[in-house]
Amino acid sequence: MNSPALPRLKFSFGRSDTGDKLLVSVSARQVSAARWLNGRVAGGDIFTYSDEGLSAFKSYLAATGRQLPVHMIVDAVEEDYRFESLPHSVGSDRSGMLNRKLKQHYRNTPYCSAQLRGRDSGKRRDDRYLFCALTNPELIAAWVRAVIERELPMAGIYLLPTVSEALVERLQLKQANLLLVSITSSGLRLTFFRDAELRVSRLVRIDSSGPPAIKSYAEEISNTRLYLHALRVMTLDEQLSVLIVDSDDTLPELADAIARDNPNIECRRLARAEIVARLGIAAPALDTSADALYLHLLGSRAPDSNLAPAEATFGYRMHGARLGIYALAGVTAFAIAAWCAFTWYQIIDTNVNLESDIEAAAAQVAQLQAQYLETARQFPAAPASAENLQRAVEIAQKINVSKRSPETMMTILGRALDQHPDIRLKSFGWKYGRTDIGQQDPGKSAKTKSGPGPAGGARQQSGLVGGEVRPFRGDYRAANESITRFAAALSVQPEVAEVRVIKVPLNVSPSLTLSGNTANSSVLAGKADFELLLVLKPTT
Amino acid sequence: MNPNVLRALKAPLVTLVAVVVIGVSLQYYIDFALTKAKRDLAQQQRNLRNARAQLQKARDDNAIIARYLNRYQNLQQIGLIGDEQRINWLDALRFANQEGRLFGVSYQIGTQQPYPYADELDPGQLTLHQSAMKVTLRLLHEGDLIPFLGTLAEQRVGVFSVDQCTMERIDTGGSARNRFNVRADCELAWITLRPPAAAGDRKS
Numbered sequence: 208m209n210s211p212a213l214p215r216l217k218f219s220f221g222r223s224d225t226g227d228k229l230l231v232s233v234s235a236r237q238v239s240a241a242r243w244l245n246g247r248v249a250g251g252d253i254f255t256y257s258d259e260g261l262s263a264f265k266s267y268l269a270a271t272g273r274q275l276p277v278h279m280i281v282d283a284v285e286e287d288y289r290f291e292s293l294p295h296s297v298g299s300d301r302s303g304m305l306n307r308k309l310k311q312h313y314r315n316t317p318y319c320s321a322q323l324r325g326r327d328s329g330k331r332r333d334d335r336y337l338f339c340a341l342t343n344p345e346l347i348a349a350w351v352r353a354v355i356e357r358e359l360p361m362a363g364i365y366l367l368p369t370v371s372e373a374l375v376e377r378l379q380l381k382q383a384n385l386l387l388v389s390i391t392s393s394g395l396r397l398t399f400f401r402d403a404e405l406r407v408s409r410l411v412r413i414d415s416s417g418p419p420a421i422k423s424y425a426e427e428i429s430n431t432r433l434y435l436h437a438l439r440v441m442t443l444d445e446q447l448s449v450l451i452v453d454s455d456d457t458l459p460e461l462a463d464a465i466a467r468d469n470p471n472i473e474c475r476r477l478a479r480a481e482i483v484a485r486l487g488i489a490a491p492a493l494d495t496s497a498d499a500l501y502l503h504l505l506g507s508r509a510p511d512s513n514l515a516p517a518e519a520t521f522g523y524r525m526h527g528a529r530l531g532i533y534a535l536a537g538v539t540a541f542a543i544a545a546w547c548a549f550t551w552y553q554i555i556d557t558n559v560n561l562e563s564d565i566e567a568a569a570a571q572v573a574q575l576q577a578q579y580l581e582t583a584r585q586f587p588a589a590p591a592s593a594e595n596l597q598r599a600v601e602i603a604q605k606i607n608v609s610k611r612s613p614e615t616m617m618t619i620l621g622r623a624l625d626q627h628p629d630i631r632l633k634s635f636g637w638k639y640g641r642t643d644i645g646q647q648d649p650g651k652s653a654k655t656k657s658g659p660g661p662a663g664g665a666r667q668q669s670g671l672v673g674g675e676v677r678p679f680r681g682d683y684r685a686a687n688e689s690i691t692r693f694a695a696a697l698s699v700q701p702e703v704a705e706v707r708v709i710k711v712p713l714n715v716s717p718s719l720t721l722s723g724n725t726a727n728s729s730v731l732a733g734k735a736d737f738e739l740l741l742v743l744k745p746t747t
Numbered sequence: 748m749n750p751n752v753l754r755a756l757k758a759p760l761v762t763l764v765a766v767v768v769i770g771v772s773l774q775y776y777i778d779f780a781l782t783k784a785k786r787d788l789a790q791q792q793r794n795l796r797n798a799r800a801q802l803q804k805a806r807d808d809n810a811i812i813a814r815y816l817n818r819y820q821n822l823q824q825i826g827l828i829g830d831e832q833r834i835n836w837l838d839a840l841r842f843a844n845q846e847g848r849l850f851g852v853s854y855q856i857g858t859q860q861p862y863p864y865a866d867e868l869d870p871g872q873l874t875l876h877q878s879a880m881k882v883t884l885r886l887l888h889e890g891d892l893i894p895f896l897g898t899l900a901e902q903r904v905g906v907f908s909v910d911q912c913t914m915e916r917i918d919t920g921g922s923a924r925n926r927f928n929v930r931a932d933c934e935l936a937w938i939t940l941r942p943p944a945a946a947g948d949r950k951s
Contacts, residue, residue, distance in 0.1 A: 525755035532759035536766045543770030550777045557784040568795040575798040582805040589816055590823070591942045593808035595872055596815045599940055602868045602875070603822050603906070606938060609867065610908045614893045635889070636913040644911070666864070671913075 228362065229268075229275040230506050231354075232498035233347050234282040234393040239496040240267060242275065243506035248488060251495030251502070261349055268357040276362040276523050277354045278505050281514070282393045282498065284410045285343035286366050287313070292333040295326065305336070313340040318347070318364055318514035324404060337405065339366055339512055351519060360523035363513040365505065367391065368398040368408035373504040374452070375403050377486055378477070382448035384441050388428060388461075389452035392497045395424055397431045399440060406440050425464040432472070451476040454493055454500050609666070613637035615702060616670045616743060623696040630693045633736070634673035643669040643742060667704075668743040676712065676735035683713040686735035694739055702743050710738035826905040828940050831859065831878060835904035836937060840882070843898040850885035850927040857881075862938055872943040877936040880907070885927035889914050892931050907935045 230248070232239040238260060241251040252267055254260035289312065296304055305321045313319040319340035327333045341347065347364065354361050371387055385400040394412035398405065409431060413423045428449060435441050449465060451458050453476050462476040483490050488503040496502075513520075589596060616637055624630060638644035641664055674693075676686040690708060698706040712735035753760075819828065826832040833856060844852045862875035886892060896909060912933040 521751070522755075525752065528752075528756055529759045532756060532763050536759065536763040539763070539770060540766045543766070543774060547770075547773055547777050550774070550781055554777065554781045554784050557781065557788060560788060568791045571795055572798040575802045579798075579802045579805045582802070582809055585809060589812045590819065593811035593815075595942050596819045597811050598869075598871050598873055599822060599828055599942065600815045600818045602870060602873065602940060603818075603827055605868050606827075606906055606908065609864075612893060612896055612909050613912045617889070617893070632916065634913065634915045636911075638911045639908070640910060666867075 227273070227275055228506065229271060229277045229359065230280075230502040231277060231350070232280040232282060232367070232392070232496070232502055233350050234391065234498070235284070235346065237392045237496075238264060238350060239392065239498045239502065240264065241492070241495065241499065241502050241506075242271075243278075243502075246506075248492040248495075248499065248503050248506055251492065251499060253496050261353060264350065265353050265357070268353060268359060271357075271359070274359065274526060276360045276526060278362050278509055279347065279351070279354075279364045279515075280367050280370055280498065280501055280505055281318075281341050281347055281364060282367040282391050282396065282410065282501075283341060283343060283346050284393075284412075285341060285346065286339070286368075286408070286410075287342050288337065288339045288368075288405070288407055290324070290335060290337055290406065292327050292335050295332060295334050301334075308336075308338065309340075312338055313342065316340055316342055316344045317516040317518075318344055320512045320514050322511045337512070339369065339514070341366065341514055351515075355519065355522065358522060360526035361515055361519045362523045363509055363520065364515040365510050365512060366408075366514065367396065367498075367501055368405055369510040369512040370501050370505050371396075371398050372400075372403075372405050372510060373508055374486070374500075375400055377504075377507075378450075380448075380450065382473075384435075384445055384447045386428065386431060386447060386449045387452065388424070388449055389454070389500075390458070390497060391501070395427055397427065399431070399435055401440065407435070407438060409434070421458070421460050421464060424458070424461050425468060428465055428472075429469060432469070447472050449474045452482070452500065453478055454482055454497070455479060611639040611666075611668055613670075616668055616741065619697065619700045619702060619743075620670070620672060620741070622700070623693060626696050627689065627693045629676055629678070629689050630674050631677050632672065632674045634671075636671040636673075637668065638670070639666055639668050641666050643667075643740065644671045645740075665745050667745045670741040670743075671709075672739040672741055674737060674739075676737070679712070679733075679735040681733075683735070686712045686737075690735075690737045690739075697739070697741060702746075703741065704744040705740070705742040707740040707742075708737065709740050710736065712737060822940075825903045827938065828942070831876075831937065831939050832904055833878075835902075836880070839899055839902035839904045842902060843895050846898045847891055847895045848887075849891065849895060850887075853883045855881045856937075859939075862936075870940075874941045874943075876939050876941065878939075879910075880935045880937055882933050882935065884931040884933070886914075886929040886931055887927055889916075889929045889931070891929075892933075896933075905937050905939070907937045910934045910936050 227245070228243045230241050230243055233256075235256055237256055238254040239251060240254070242249045254264045254267070291308070293304060293308070309319050309321060319338070321336045321338045324335045324337050327335055341364070351361065351364070371389075374387065375385065380400075380403060382400075383402055385403070387396075387398040387400065389396050391410075393410055396408065396410055398408040400406065409427075411427050413420060413427070432443065432447055435447075436443050441447065449472055451462055451465075451474065453459070453461075456479045459476060459478075462474050465472055465474040479490070479493065482488065482500065483493065486500070486503065487507075488500060492503065493499050591599065613635075617635070620632070620635065624632060636644050676689045679686055690711060694706045694708055697703055822828045826835060836856075837854070840852050840854060843849075857879040859876050859878045862877045865875040868875065884892065884895065886895075892912065892914065900907070912931060914929050914931045917928055917930055
C-alpha cells in the first residue's frame with residue numbers, strides 16, 4: 208500500500224454510515240459484493256477467490272462509477288479474538304497503550320483492532336477490551352489493493368463475527384450463553400456470545416451437500432460446547448442457547464438433531480421468512496449469496512471493530528473530508544445567500560422608501576421654495592438683517608433701562624440734610640460704574656484698547672459727599688457725633704447700600720501727629736470738615 | 748498539511764474558498780449598495796429639513812422686520828444707529844444751556860472708543876462705540892443739573908448716559924440770583940451702534 212504515513216490509530220468506538228456504499232465479503236472460497244442503496248442491499252455479485260475472480264472484481268469496481276465507500280467483511284479461519292483487562296486510561300494514554308498491545312499481539316498483520324467492552328467490576332475497575340485480528344493479511348491483500356487502486360474510499364474491514372453482533376442486537380436476544388450458527392460461503396460459522404457480547408468464533412469447513420452435512424453440523428455444535436468449556440468461557444453445566452440462522456431454509460433437521468442429541472441445549476431456528484420479516488432484508492437479496500445476510504447487517508450498521516489500518520482508510524477519510532468541506536461550502540453559500548437576500552430586501556425596501564420620499568420631498572422642497580420666494584418678496588426694504596434689526600432695538604431698550612443720573616442720590620442726600628441742619632454740603636460727587644467713585648473703573652481703563660472693556664460686575668451708583676459741621680466751636684466729640692448721626696440718617700434710606708465716613712474733623716489715630724488749640728473760640732477752633740462715601744443698591 | 752491530503756482535498760477546498768470569496772464580495776457589494784441607499788435617503792430628508800427651516804426662517808424674518816423696522820428707523824433718526832452726530836450734540840448743549848438759563852457750558856469731546864459696557868447688552872454682530880463728553884456747568888443752584896440733563900436728552904440728537912458728575916459749591920459770600928454758586932463737571936458717554944458691513948449682513 209502506498210498510502211501516506213498517517214497516525215495509525217487502531218482503536219475506534221464505531222461510526223455509523225447510512226449513505227450509499229459498496230459491501231464486499233471476502234472468504235477463502237469466494238468474494239461477494241453488493242451495493243447498498245437507499246438503505247437496502249441492491250443486487251449482488253459473486254467472484255471466485257482466484258485471479259479470474261479478482262479481474263472480474265476489478266471490472267465490477269470499475270463499473271461502479273460512483274465514489275462509493277467500500278465496507279469489507281472477512282470470513283476466514285485465520286482470525287483471533289482475545290479479551291483482556293487493562294488499567295483504566297483515557298485520551299492519548301489509552302491510544303498509545305492499545306497500539307502497543309496490538310503490536311504485541313498481532314505483530315504480523317496490519318488488520319487488527321481493539322474495542323472497549325466496559326469496565327471490570329473489581330476494585331481497580333480496569334477497562335475490558337476485545338482485541339481481534341485477521342492473522343492472515345494475504346487473504347484480502349489483493350482485494351483491498353484492487354479497491355484502493357480504483358481510488359474507492361475504503362471505509363472499513365470487519366471480521367464476520369463482529370458483524371453478527373448486530374444480528375443479536377436486532378433480534379434482541381437476551382440469552383446468557385448464545386451460540387449463533389450459520390452457513391456462510393466459507394463453511395459453518397459458530398459464534399459464541401456471552402451476555403450478548405462476542406466472545407469467540409469458529410469457522411469449520413464442511414462439505415454442505417447432502418444429509419451427512421446435517422450430522423456434521425450437529426457434531427460441530429456439540430464439539431463447540433466442549434471447546435467453550437476448554438476455553439473456560441462456559442461450563443458444561445450451563446445452559447447453552449443455539450440460534451440457527453437458516454437463510455435458505457435448509458437446516459430444519461439440524462435443529463431437530465440438536466434438540467434430540469443435546470437435552471441441555473436450547474435450540475431455535477431462525478427461518479428465512481422470519482429473517483426477511485425481522486431484519487428487513489429483501490428475499491431476492493437474501494438469495495444472492497450465502498453472505499447476503501451479513502452484507503445487509505454491515506450495510507445497516509458498521510461494527511466498531513474496524514480492522515483497516517489508517518493507510519487503507521486514507522481515501523475514505525479524504526472522502527469524508529471532501530463531503531464535509533462541500534457541506535461547509537454549501538452551508539456557507541446558503542448562509543451568504545440568505546444574508547444577501549435579507550440585505551437585498553432591505554435595499555429594495557429602502558429604495559422604495561427612497562423613491563417615494565424623493566418624490567414627496569422634491570415636491571415639498573419645490574413648494575417650500577416657492578413659498579419662500581413669495582415670502583421674501585413681501586419683505587419690506589430693511590436697512591439690516593432681521594436679526595440685527597431686532598437686536599438693535601433691544602440694545603436701545605437695554606441702554607435706556609440701564610441709564611442712571613445723580614438725581615436719586617441727590618434726593619436721598621437732600622432728605623438727610625433737611626433732618627440735620629448742622630451739616631452743610633460743600634461738594635458732591637456721583638459716579639455710575641463698576642467701581643466706587645474715586646477708583647479707576649476697569650471699563651474706563653479699557654478705552655485705550657481696540658475692543659470693549661472686560662466684563663465686570665454690575666454697575667452701581669456711588670457718591671462722595673463733602674461737608675462741614677456748622678456751627679463748630681472746637682467740640683470735636685460733638686462734631687463727630689453730628690457726622691455719625693448724619694451718616695446714620697443716610698444709611699437708613701432704603702436705596703442706600705453703604706455709608707462710610709472717609710474723613711472726620713479730627714483723626715485720633717495713634718499713627719498720626721495731632722495738634723491744635725483748646726481756646727473756646729470759633730475762630731481759633733478751625734473747621735469740622737468731613738467726607739462720606741455713599742453707595743446705592745443696584746437697581747434693575 | 749500533508750501533500751497527499753492537500754491533493755485529495757484540493758477541489759473541495761478550492762470550492763470552499765471560491766464560495767467564501769464570492770460570498771464576501773457579494774456581501775460587500777450589497778452592503779455598499781445598502782449604505783448608499785441609506786445615505787441617499789438621509790440626504791433627501793436633510794434637504795427637506797433645510798427647505799422647511801429656510802421657509803420658517805423667512806417667515807420669522809418677515810415678522811421681525813415688520814415688527815422692528817419702524818423702531819429701528821427711529822433709532823437711526825435719533826442718532827443711536829449710524830455715525831455720530833456731534834454737531835447735533837453741540838446744538839443740543841446750547842439749547843439746554845439757554846433753556847436752563849445757565850451761565851455757560853464748556854465741553855470737551857474725546858475720540859470715539861469701544862463702548863466698555865457692551866458685554867451687558869449682548870450686541871452680537873453689532874458694534875457699540877462711545878464718545879466721552881466732559882461738560883463743565885456753572886449753576887445757580889445744584890438743582891439745575893438734573894433739568895439740564897433732561898433737556899439735553901429730550902433733544903433726541905443721540906443717546907447718552909451720565910457716567911460721573913461732581914458738584915462743588917463756589918463760596919461767593921452769599922447766594923445771588925444772577926451769579927453762579929455751583930460748578931458741576933459731568934462726564935457723558937454718547938453711545939452709537941453700528942450694524943455689520945453690508946456684505947453678508949442682509950442674509951436671505
